[in-house]
Amino acid sequence: MTQIRIAIAGYGNLGRGAEAAIKQSPDMRLVSVFSRRDPASVTLLDSSVPVYAMDDIEQYQNDIDVLLLCGGSKSDLPEQGPQLAGLFNIVDSFDTHAKIPEYFTALDAPAKSAGKVALLSVGWDPGLFSLNRLYGEAILPVGETYTFWGKGLSQGHSDAVRRVAGVKSGVQYTIPSESAMARVRNGEQPTLSTREKHTRECFIVLADGADAEAVRSTIVNMPDYFSDYDTTVNFIDAHTFSEQHSSMPHGGFVIRSGVSGSDNAKQVLEFSLKLGSNPGFTSSVLVAYARAAYKMNQAGETGAKTVLDVAPGLLSPKTPAELRKELL
Numbered sequence: 001m002t003q004i005r006i007a008i009a010g011y012g013n014l015g016r017g018a019e020a021a022i023k024q025s026p027d028m029r030l031v032s033v034f035s036r037r038d039p040a041s042v043t044l045l046d047s048s049v050p051v052y053a054m055d056d057i058e059q060y061q062n063d064i065d066v067l068l069l070c071g072g073s074k075s076d077l078p079e080q081g082p083q084l085a086g087l088f089n090i091v092d093s094f095d096t097h098a099k100i101p102e103y104f105t106a107l108d109a110p111a112k113s114a115g116k117v118a119l120l121s122v123g124w125d126p127g128l129f130s131l132n133r134l135y136g137e138a139i140l141p142v143g144e145t146y147t148f149w150g151k152g153l154s155q156g157h158s159d160a161v162r163r164v165a166g167v168k169s170g171v172q173y174t175i176p177s178e179s180a181m182a183r184v185r186n187g188e189q190p191t192l193s194t195r196e197k198h199t200r201e202c203f204i205v206l207a208d209g210a211d212a213e214a215v216r217s218t219i220v221n222m223p224d225y226f227s228d229y230d231t232t233v234n235f236i237d238a239h240t241f242s243e244q245h246s247s248m249p250h251g252g253f254v255i256r257s258g259v260s261g262s263d264n265a266k267q268v269l270e271f272s273l274k275l276g277s278n279p280g281f282t283s284s285v286l287v288a289y290a291r292a293a294y295k296m297n298q299a300g301e302t303g304a305k306t307v308l309d310v311a312p313g314l315l316s317p318k319t320p321a322e323l324r325k326e327l328l
């Protein structure tokens with residue numbers, strides 16, 4: 001079997017998860033990892049895989065079929081995505097929902113002119129949740145769609161708080177409102193504001209000399225991430241942080257509550273995830289979509305794409321005939 005040659009750009013939680021997910025996929029192999037840090041300081045799970053400096057990435061174009069961009073959405077991907085889309089087939093997990101249309105446009109032109117596929121915003125939300133919102137709307141056009149997240153640690157929001165000046169370590173938990181979820185499951189189709197559906201809670205270790213009130217104010221007023229929610233910021237010491245906030249669980253629900261036409265029957269479509277490790281799962285989604293990006297590019301497709309543009313069968317290592325026989 002010819003294996004798909006995968007590389008990883010950015011080795012944090014997602015990068016590490018992607019390395020492990022590639023190991024579970026016999027049709028792929030990890031050929032290299034790129035980092036902005038000194039390569040000698042980056043330790044992989046598999047020490048036989050080379051780590052190179054991000055500045056040198058251009059010279060490896062012929063060795064890589066798909067590059068997984070595992071940097072943060074707030075400042076890494078907006079800079080790296082458009083540049084790398086002009087060199088490689090890429091897959092990333094850009095999760096700043098409000099900025100996805102402009103990020104799509106920024107990737108589309110370089111990917112098209114390089115003849116590559118740039119698959120953006122892959123993961124669970126955006127990603128698998130987006131697909132289920134689409135299924136719900138398309139199948140039950142008369143109804144309402146609800147997305148609830150958590151309780152869980154949001155990597156995107158944690159990444160954002162860690163970049164606030166004065167923050168030494170930080171995590172953010174998203175908490176769904178139990179009463180709002182009960183009303184939705186009851187078929188009430190309530191109108192819920194962003195603020196009514198979830199709250200956000202941060203646990204922060206301050207850097208020496210940092211001004212707690214300035215940090216709190218920067219976080220709670222951050223547009224796109226916190227300004228539309230009730231956010232509590234807790235300041236804790238480094239020991240408590242490592243004892244109580246080191247794992248990364250998450251999950252959530254997409255619920256479409258609607259009625260079918262002739263019989264006016266109530267129909268509820270629900271998709272849920274209960275994730276022991278958010279980056280472990282997200283990177284597994286990235287790896288499955290890397291397979292699809294490769295196949296799409298092999299078939300002549302180019303430009304920016306999202307999960308909404310990818311046929312499900314392309315995610316599987318099985319042939320279409322095998323899928324028809326085994327899963328249909």
Ligand code: NDP
Pocket residue numbers: 009010011012013014015034035036037054070071072073074076093094095096121122123124125126127155156159278279282
């Ligand atoms: P991390 O903060 O762990 O890593 C981000 C980048 O920071 C890495 O690529 C790495 O780049 C750098 N980095 C990592 N560790 C260190 C370190 N010790 N010192 C200095 N730099 C370091 O972020 P995650 O991997 O947890 O998450 C990445 C993004 O994934 C999030 O911003 C979020 O947007 C997205 N995400 C999307 C989801 C979805 O459903 N779509 C779900 C979950 C996450 P380098 O190696 O170049 O230094």
